[in-house]
Amino acid sequence: MAQDQFTPGIVAGRIESQALSEGFADLHPPLDAHEALVAADRCYFCHDAPCVTACPTDIDIPLFIRQIATGTPDAAAKTILTQNIMGGMCARVCPTETLCEEACVREVAEGKPVLIGQLQRYATDHLQEQGTHPFTRAAPTGKRVAVVGAGPAGLACAHRLAMLGHDVTVHDARPKPGGLNEYGIAAYKTPDGFAQAEVDWLLQIGGIEIHSASALGRDVTLEALRSEFDAVFLGMGLGGVNALGAEGEDRAGVGDAVSFIAELRQASDLANLPVGRDVVVIGGGMTAVDAAVQAKLLGALNVTLVYRRGRERMNASRFEQDLAASKGVRIVTHAVPKAVIGNGAVREIEFDYVDDAMQPTGETLRLAADQVFKAIGQTLEGDGLPELERGKIKVDATGATSLPGVWAGGDCALGGDDLTVTAVAEGRDAAMAIHSALMR
Incomplete structure (x- = not known):
């Protein structure tokens, strides 16, 4: 969010460069060869x-x-990448503590799982550092597939289709491919330009053409894609942001967490990125934690994350919650925003405390705030889309939509759990369904 005349508390340079470098360093430094052998x-x-x-x-x-x-x-990496072509990114951002590592027999018996995520990163990094691609394309099929969205679902779908011999054209609304891997994940999870490096590596398969800054509805229509291509995959994610529903939420200083993270991820110098003195983040998912922690790392004095339910109901994992607390983020639960208070710009935000049934208890909370970030979910935007259900594209088990020849996956599709790894799986599986349909 840019500083303007109505937001004097949002300034750049709140923290010195050395502290910025340390704060935004790699969250999990990679294992060396000996550490990997010991962990394995x-x-x-x-x-x-x-x-x-x-x-x-x-x-x-x-x-x-x-x-x-x-x-x-390198053999280990191929085992991983055969199932998950974005295994390098998933090794960095997957909540392994609630997925594979939680199920690990060592975790059950000893409370200390095998370091599956870090071992996955070790293997995939080792292979990608060689600069080679472990897969080759099949013989050309003569079929052309359009993919909308160059995020995890779209890229996973495009790669699998290209590997099977199809020609793929990807349209993405952003200036750079990668989707949320590039624009929506905390910088300390994917430092040193890893997201773009992984995309460049993935594209070595060949047969994939990317059109950046090409948005569905603005630059290309679904109807046109269906007429030009043999199949279409929709993986454009969610572009809209839910409103708070609180009085005064249009005041200066109130923005959305996704845009804040995207601006931070694309900043050439974090020292020039403005942040408030008193920051409030509303939400309980990974995006909320990423925004809150990064605001603190940029030098905000007070950062409070406010969630409407208890901590056990937060979508952010316990590890993410503890990470936020360790960085000095205060977590307040069972509170919903009531009003944003200020003269032109936000100065305070008032919350109602609620019980487990989301009913007000009669108690309220006021927090000083010169910057407020909404992280309460996103919405699907677009016209002429396939049938929707609960605000997302309705799909069957293969990702097929209500429109013949159109599949969907990732955050824009119904189901899943809004994780990078799930989006990859849905893109991969839809590609196999598309291939089967095209070759029938």
Whole structure:
């Protein structure tokens, strides 16, 4: 959010460069070769491993860990990437503590799981650093597929289709491909330009053409894509932001967390990025935590994350909640915004405390605020889309929509849990369904 005459409290340079560099350094420094071998040695290589069942992309986790343990990390990477072509990003941003690592037998027995996420990163990084791509395209099929959205779902779909021999054209509304991996994830989770490096590596498969700054509805229509291509995959995510429903939410200083994170991710110098002194983030998911932690790292004096339910109901994992608290973010629960107070710009925000049934208790809370970020969910935008249900595109088990020849996946489609790894799985599976339909 840019500073203007109505938001004097939102300024740049609240913290010195050294502290910025330290705060935004890699959240989980990578394992070295010895550390990877030690971590891999803890795996029991279970038959019918529960960690595989817990992985949305069904990676053969015991196999890739065994491959690391036997000194073949590139083979391990191919095992991972065969199921999840964005395994490098997922190793960084997946809530492994509530997925594969929570199901790990070591976690159940000892409270200390095998470091599956960090081992996955070790293997995929090792392969990508070689600059080679482990997959090759099949013979050309002569079929053309349009993909809308260059995020995890769209790129996973495009890669699998290209690998199967189809020609793929990707349209994305943003200036750069990557979707939320590039624009919507905390910078300390994916430092050093990893998101774009992974996209560049993925495109080495060939057969994928990306049209950036090309938005559905503005620059291209679904009707035109359906007439020009043999199939269409929709993976454009969610472009709108839910309103607070609180009086005065249009005051200066009130913005959405997604835009804040995107601006931060694209900033060439974080020292020039303005942030408030008293920041309030409203929401309970990963985006809310990412916004709150990064506001604190930029030098905000007081950052409060406010959620309408209890901590056990937050979509952000316990690890993310604890990370926020460790960085000095205050977490307030069972409170809903009532009014944004100020003369032109926000100065305070008032909340009603609510019980578990979301009924007001009669108590209120006022927080000083010169910057407020909404992180209460996003909405699907667009005209001429397939049938919707509960605000998202209705799909069947293969990702097929109500329109013949059109599939969808990722955040814009009904189902899933708004995770990068789930979006990848949906894009991959839709690609297989599209391939089957085209080759029938």
